[in-house]
Amino acid sequence: MKATKRFLLTEREIPTQYYNVLHDLKIMPLLNPATKQPMTPKDLEPIFAEGLCKQEFATEQFIDIPDEVRDLYKIYRPTPLVHATGLEKALDTPAKIFFKNESVSPVGSHKLNSALAQAYYNKKQGVKSLTTETGAGQWGSAIALAAKHFGLNMEVYMVRVSYDQKPYRKCVMQTYGATVHSSPSNTTEAGRKFLAADPDTPGTLGMAISEAIERAVSQPETKYTLGSVLNFVMLHQTVVGQEAEKQMEMAGEKPDIVIGCFGGGSNFGGLMLPFLRHQLAGECNYDFIAAESTGCPKLTQGTFRYDFGDSAGMTPLIPMYTLGNDYVPAPIHAGGLRYHGAGAIMSQLLKDKVMRAVDIDQHECFDVGTLFARTEGIIPAPESTHAIAVAVREALKCKEEGKSKTILFNLSGHGLLDLQAYSDYFEGKI
Amino acid sequence: MKATKRFLLTEREIPTQYYNVLHDLKIMPLLNPATKQPMTPKDLEPIFAEGLCKQEFATEQFIDIPDEVRDLYKIYRPTPLVHATGLEKALDTPAKIFFKNESVSPVGSHKLNSALAQAYYNKKQGVKSLTTETGAGQWGSAIALAAKHFGLNMEVYMVRVSYDQKPYRKCVMQTYGATVHSSPSNTTEAGRKFLAADPDTPGTLGMAISEAIERAVSQPETKYTLGSVLNFVMLHQTVVGQEAEKQMEMAGEKPDIVIGCFGGGSNFGGLMLPFLRHQLAGECNYDFIAAESTGCPKLTQGTFRYDFGDSAGMTPLIPMYTLGNDYVPAPIHAGGLRYHGAGAIMSQLLKDKVMRAVDIDQHECFDVGTLFARTEGIIPAPESTHAIAVAVREALKCKEEGKSKTILFNLSGHGLLDLQAYSDYFEGKI
Numbered sequence: 084m085k086a087t088k089r090f091l092l093t094e095r096e097i098p099t100q101y102y103n104v105l106h107d108l109k110i111m112p113l114l115n116p117a118t119k120q121p122m123t124p125k126d127l128e129p130i131f132a133e134g135l136c137k138q139e140f141a142t143e144q145f146i147d148i149p150d151e152v153r154d155l156y157k158i159y160r161p162t163p164l165v166h167a168t169g170l171e172k173a174l175d176t177p178a179k180i181f182f183k184n185e186s187v188s189p190v191g192s193h194k195l196n197s198a199l200a201q202a203y204y205n206k207k208q209g210v211k212s213l214t215t216e217t218g219a220g221q222w223g224s225a226i227a228l229a230a231k232h233f234g235l236n237m238e239v240y241m242v243r244v245s246y247d248q249k250p251y252r253k254c255v256m257q258t259y260g261a262t263v264h265s266s267p268s269n270t271t272e273a274g275r276k277f278l279a280a281d282p283d284t285p286g287t288l289g290m291a292i293s294e295a296i297e298r299a300v301s302q303p304e305t306k307y308t309l310g311s312v313l314n315f316v317m318l319h320q321t322v323v324g325q326e327a328e329k330q331m332e333m334a335g336e337k338p339d340i341v342i343g344c345f346g347g348g349s350n351f352g353g354l355m356l357p358f359l360r361h362q363l364a365g366e367c368n369y370d371f372i373a374a375e376s377t378g379c380p381k382l383t384q385g386t387f388r389y390d391f392g393d394s395a396g397m398t399p400l401i402p403m404y405t406l407g408n409d410y411v412p413a414p415i416h417a418g419g420l421r422y423h424g425a426g427a428i429m430s431q432l433l434k435d436k437v438m439r440a441v442d443i444d445q446h447e448c449f450d451v452g453t454l455f456a457r458t459e460g461i462i463p464a465p466e467s468t469h470a471i472a473v474a475v476r477e478a479l480k481c482k483e484e485g486k487s488k489t490i491l492f493n494l495s496g497h498g499l500l501d502l503q504a505y506s507d508y509f510e511g512k513i
Numbered sequence: 514m515k516a517t518k519r520f521l522l523t524e525r526e527i528p529t530q531y532y533n534v535l536h537d538l539k540i541m542p543l544l545n546p547a548t549k550q551p552m553t554p555k556d557l558e559p560i561f562a563e564g565l566c567k568q569e570f571a572t573e574q575f576i577d578i579p580d581e582v583r584d585l586y587k588i589y590r591p592t593p594l595v596h597a598t599g600l601e602k603a604l605d606t607p608a609k610i611f612f613k614n615e616s617v618s619p620v621g622s623h624k625l626n627s628a629l630a631q632a633y634y635n636k637k638q639g640v641k642s643l644t645t646e647t648g649a650g651q652w653g654s655a656i657a658l659a660a661k662h663f664g665l666n667m668e669v670y671m672v673r674v675s676y677d678q679k680p681y682r683k684c685v686m687q688t689y690g691a692t693v694h695s696s697p698s699n700t701t702e703a704g705r706k707f708l709a710a711d712p713d714t715p716g717t718l719g720m721a722i723s724e725a726i727e728r729a730v731s732q733p734e735t736k737y738t739l740g741s742v743l744n745f746v747m748l749h750q751t752v753v754g755q756e757a758e759k760q761m762e763m764a765g766e767k768p769d770i771v772i773g774c775f776g777g778g779s780n781f782g783g784l785m786l787p788f789l790r791h792q793l794a795g796e797c798n799y800d801f802i803a804a805e806s807t808g809c810p811k812l813t814q815g816t817f818r819y820d821f822g823d824s825a826g827m828t829p830l831i832p833m834y835t836l837g838n839d840y841v842p843a844p845i846h847a848g849g850l851r852y853h854g855a856g857a858i859m860s861q862l863l864k865d866k867v868m869r870a871v872d873i874d875q876h877e878c879f880d881v882g883t884l885f886a887r888t889e890g891i892i893p894a895p896e897s898t899h900a901i902a903v904a905v906r907e908a909l910k911c912k913e914e915g916k917s918k919t920i921l922f923n924l925s926g927h928g929l930l931d932l933q934a935y936s937d938y939f940e941g942k943i
Contacts, residue, residue: 088587157518158890189890231887251932258886258935456688457661460588460619499929502681
């Protein structure tokens, strides 16, 4: 075991600005579905808070983090960078493995990084209530806590399969004061339509987004919030990668490979974009790998085209890798990866071959998730096990080839509220 | 909100020694139940690893932490000291409230501090298998992970009421590779006796201890481990208070009141004993408050006398505040507080009026637990809510009296595996 296990920054080293990749990367515009014309911030304002609409289209390289948001980051940030010595030893690999531990946030994942910013901009504008969707419940828990901090009401549409698989996630959101609906629900027109089409549908993130948007636009002083996909979410998540860069320097290492699991792109984007900045500036090169689920393989099997972000077609058209907005993914335990598309920034990077993607079967995920728990102590979220699986594959490749590479992945969350999944795995049901 | 929220130490500042209060405090000896003579380390060796038996009777003021154990502490230590500014604001109190956040350990509580040491000393001696009991499952999870780290087999007897209330705790222990029995069980003579006496018994920690000890002494190369009560457990837990002392200095504050919840005494002892050292040296004075459950009030309602640590009478006789070793506590959700007695050190301190005790009803606990979650983000373990309740009472007293005191409590664990309890609370079942 190495002398130093965790690389910790001080409160003062929490980033003061978000890194905006749109300064350095050209992407195709969001389109208004009615006119097929590029969207403007104004077009988004019926749905999102003004501050967020502005950020969605911003091109400054760095955007100040509001003091109120940065103060709240101090509850859990900076998060540790961990040298996974236990995992390295178990794999007997010459590779060096590091992970950014976002599971230490009080809600158990990186999602709070954007939730606090989104709640702040809504509060600032005088919004009284928020709606959102959630898959596994990581985002729902985060925005519920953030809404409570800013005194906002919160209504969450939770994808039915996760609602049923993860009863305690609902309880977390309630503890933070939110109201939670199983989606599709009878509380919206979109929901009723989805249920009429298939009363037994497991639900999808796309359906839940439709319901949450409908709810927001049909209620006074209410806005919608979103945990991934959009540019402003990637922007907020760059606190992860900015910290990780400093911490890799502390460790005296430069990552060769940077890995994150992939639902809409927020945790992987958050980690990789600050590293990418230097690559785009021609300073260095990284092997960026997105780890998606075989149960929802938009990056490896989807096509790049304009598509809706939700099932009912209420969002702008997004230039993205997609399986189609009516795609119903398998009811895998990694609910956060059950999204038909990929955010525009991340899609562009895949199209440009700046990053690559690998799809992983959930059995392999729980194998490595259990190994990780036993060697590093932390039970990983089913989503995060996809990143671990790719890290393990790469580390074993190093062993085969007798090469030492430095691998960095994002441990986006812990799995303490996903134990039914582990339980099913131990009982041979996966 | 104050400028600094969390006070963080570096890895180098993890204590290198445990503080042994037995250098500064005289307590009555453990007695051999057969001879009624004081026990010696040798007498304990059939049950515990030699290194631990030695520590139980040691009188040096400081005892080195083995390098292997300190290296493993680096997975989660030093833990943060947090200024509970959100809670202060919600209470509108002039008091300053700080908590030591032991919930950040990968198993979710302070229990890992002693688990790693106990597994180490067993491994060192060539022991192959460990047994233990667990209430809420915090200790069981910790020793399961520690055993896995040192390559030891692990068998856990989990008190039936908690086994049923907290199905996912069992899954955590299994993820770490342990075998878990609902106690009382049919796997031991003691368990069969308890079941014969009352087939519907909710179980107690005392019964589970009897089963785990019987199992250990009846199997080859197997030893028993214990999560609280004994001197060596308090010793290991002093890493908590030693760190907290440094961190309170960083904050520029001296606590007037030091609070911990109380089952057998390990988290409260861990926090308070290093502070007590200075009080015993005449340097300062603290108001030490143990927060126990009205469902198991040994400190406020028990008597100080020699009693067994378990139900079947297999342990040494311990000089303790006790409700009697056959006492069956109410099936409260704070399973970790359902123990009939208090450790010898902590009992002596109560007898000497060096500390005081308060008993708290679980409804008040879930009220403040929810308030704490909403203001500080962390959902506290039901056990820890007892400490929060006393901190809140003291902070409100400060408000009434217009006084500003500095309050420090131990957040011994998070409640992410106790959400059924919160769910029951929200549904009005508590």
